[in-house]
Amino acid sequence: MTTKSGQLNSPDHLSKQLDRFAIEVPSWGFANTGTRFGKFVQPSAAHTLEEKFADAAQVHQLSGASPSMAMHVLWDFPNGMHDVAEVRDLSRHYGIRAGAINPNLFESQHYKYGSFGNPDPGIRQQALDHVLESVAIARELGNVDVSFWFADGSNYPGTQNIRHRIDWFQEGLSRTHAALAPGQRMLVEYKPFEPAFYHTDIADWGMALLFARAAGPQAFVLVDTGHHYQAQNIEQILAWLQRENMLGGFHFNDRRYADDDLTLGSIDPYQAFRLFHEILSYHWEHPQAAAPAYVVDQSHNLKNKLEAMLQTVLTAQELYAKACLVDHAQLAQLQRECRLVEAEECLRSAFWTDVRPALRTWRRERGLPEDPLQALRDSGYVERMSRERGSKYASAASSYA
Ligand code: PSV
Ligand code: MN
DSSP states (O other): OBOTTSOBOOHHHHHHHHHHOOOBEEGGGGBOOOBTTBOOOOTTOBOSHHHHHHHHHHHHHHHSOOOEEEEEHHHHOTTGGGGHHHHHHHHHHHTOEEEEEEOOOSSSGGGGGOSTTOSOHHHHHHHHHHHHHHHHHHHHTTSOOEEEOOOOEESSTTSSOHHHHHHHHHHHHHHHHHTOOTTOOEEEEOOSSSSOSSEESSOSHHHHHHHHHHHOTTEEEEEETTSSOTTOOHHHHHHHHHHTTOEEEEEEOBOSSSSOOBOTTSSOHHHHHHHHHHHHHHHHHOTTSOOOEEEEOOOOSSSOHHHHHHHHHHHHHHHHHHHHTSOHHHHHHHHHTTOHHHHHHHHHHHHHSOOHHHHHHHHHHTTOOSSHHHHHHHHTHHHHHHHHHHHHTHHHHHHHO
């Protein structure tokens, strides 16, 4: 396709962009997780870290776009640093890189009143110890990102001193930063509510930005689609964070109401497209800028987990491909001249372009199945896992009943 400004959005141009596109999958997306009301277990779900690696490898082999897997320390490294050698072996064996390391600062009973924001200095220290071990694990795995999401907050006005908690958080994050190896990054995620319903200690991008800035130059902000109030302009947040060189990563999912963790693009594909566009447009102007980490953050209770993960990666690829078709030079000119309808149409026409034929070609040329979801069904992998894992974990499954 040739654009009016002469920039070529040729199949070749798109292929090169797709070659560079990668989105990390989360280990927790392959395991039996659910809502706070209960979970519907799937016999094919992964229980061990090896099974999660095996499932991630399936997604990557079929999509060619998800070469790494994010992990949660408590769930995936029950023996902490002692598990690093095994993770390295699994990573090599399954051809999946270890991705971001997520400390778990919400599951222990000690964290009832918070982790880094807990009024009890002993519990803050316990949280810091866990975080420092997470940093060490991430360093051992090749300086991968350490990604922080805190459930900290309070449920009722007057029950916690918000300012003191800011100080405690800042101290914890700064001490974490001091332990980073050169080149290693820490990402600070924010969320306005849930599980806390009155205040959360890192409620929005401004708080995350201030915390990350104060922690040090290797700290960045992580944006999660679901962690915003309804109607918030998320691409504007990306514009700001990129301008400040503070966008470290993005957690993709979709939502209808709050942090619903629905499949990316299932409710509002135009939103995901706009996010990719905002990032690509910044990089068009600043080719040397570091790209943010793209990570899926979803866990499915009803859809088959593996199918949903593959569907997500393919959707991300498709919406990214559409964003690659935006003619940045033409759009910039239309914006400068305030030709509003033409500018909007320039963006929209990329979104409405059917990139599926181009994606099929891209896959064929790389020896990937043209229809990866169908290929997954044809392979019988999910059924095989249901049989094998179903009988292996039969007693665990019945204890959920
Ligand atoms: C909880 O909201 C959450 O989904 C956060 O987005 C984290 O990134 C993720 O869990 C993993 O801890
Ligand atoms: Mn997230």
